[in-house]
Amino acid sequence: xxxxxxxxxxxxxxxxxxxxxxxxxxxxxxxxxxxxxxxxxxxxxxxxxxxxxxxxxxxxxxxxxxxxxxxxxxxxxxxxxxxxxxxxxxxxxxxxxxxxxxxxxxxxxxxxxxxxxxxxxxxxxxxxxxxxxxxxxxxxxxxxxxxxxxxxxxxxxxxxxxxxxxxxxxxxxxxxxxxxxxxxxxx
Numbered sequence: 033x034x035x036x037x038x039x040x041x042x043x044x045x046x047x048x049x050x051x052x053x054x055x056x057x058x059x060x061x062x063x064x065x066x067x068x069x070x071x072x073x074x075x076x077x078x079x080x081x082x083x084x085x086x087x088x089x090x091x092x093x094x095x096x097x098x099x100x101x102x103x104x105x106x107x108x109x110x111x112x113x114x115x116x117x118x119x120x121x122x123x124x125x126x127x128x129x130x131x132x133x134x135x136x137x138x139x140x141x142x143x144x145x146x147x148x149x150x151x152x153x154x155x156x157x158x159x160x161x162x163x164x165x166x167x168x169x170x171x172x173x174x175x176x177x178x179x180x181x182x183x184x185x186x187x188x189x190x191x192x193x194x195x196x197x198x199x200x201x202x203x204x205x206x207x208x209x210x211x212x213x214x215x216x217x218x219x
Contacts, residue, residue, distance in 0.1 A: 062202050064211060065113075071203045074102045075109055078204055084211075087117040087125060094129040095138040101145075105206035108150040108168075110176070110187060110195065112215045120215055142172035143189070143218040149208050152200035156185050174218045189216040 061068045065082030079085045117125050128137040146168045158166035159180045167175040177188040187195045195214035202209040
């Protein structure tokens with residue numbers, strides 16, 4: 033009987049050692065704009081690789097926010113796509129990226145950033161717990177409102193504009209990005 037216990041103990045230890053030595057593979061990072069979004073890279077590094085965020089990256093550079101969004105954070109960024117910027121009236125983006133409009137551009141871009149990491153599940157839970165609506169204060173200073181409508185989480189800006197998240201929870205080394213289909217506007 034003791035020999036049987038020794039055999040079982042030996043077999044168990046081999047299984048445990050095998051499990052510890054077996055390689056583990058993380059899931060592939062998500063793809064945004066045709067590029068893999070690596071969780072070890074910063075928000076700006078990953079956004080710069082996305083073909084869907086060239087306008088956002090150009091705007092971040094024009095506003096002088098590259099160092100900030102490459103910083104430690106953590107940040108939650110609601111990242112408008114090129115198509116979202118294209119919804120704006122003709123000429124607005126070209127006007128905003130001019131040096132004389134840096135303050136206005138910075139105000140709009142920082143309205144898309146919330147301090148801390150807020151996943152889609154956390155935003156949905158907060159809205160659910162608060163009767164369908166939750167708010168978070170942006171780096172710009174004004175709040176964004178998160179509303180549940182027909183089972184979907186919507187972001188409502190200060191002017192009543194609504195954005196939906198097309199890709200949620202893109203983890204970065206300094207926060208999380210949620211890709212949105214509309215440029216959010218402060219008052």
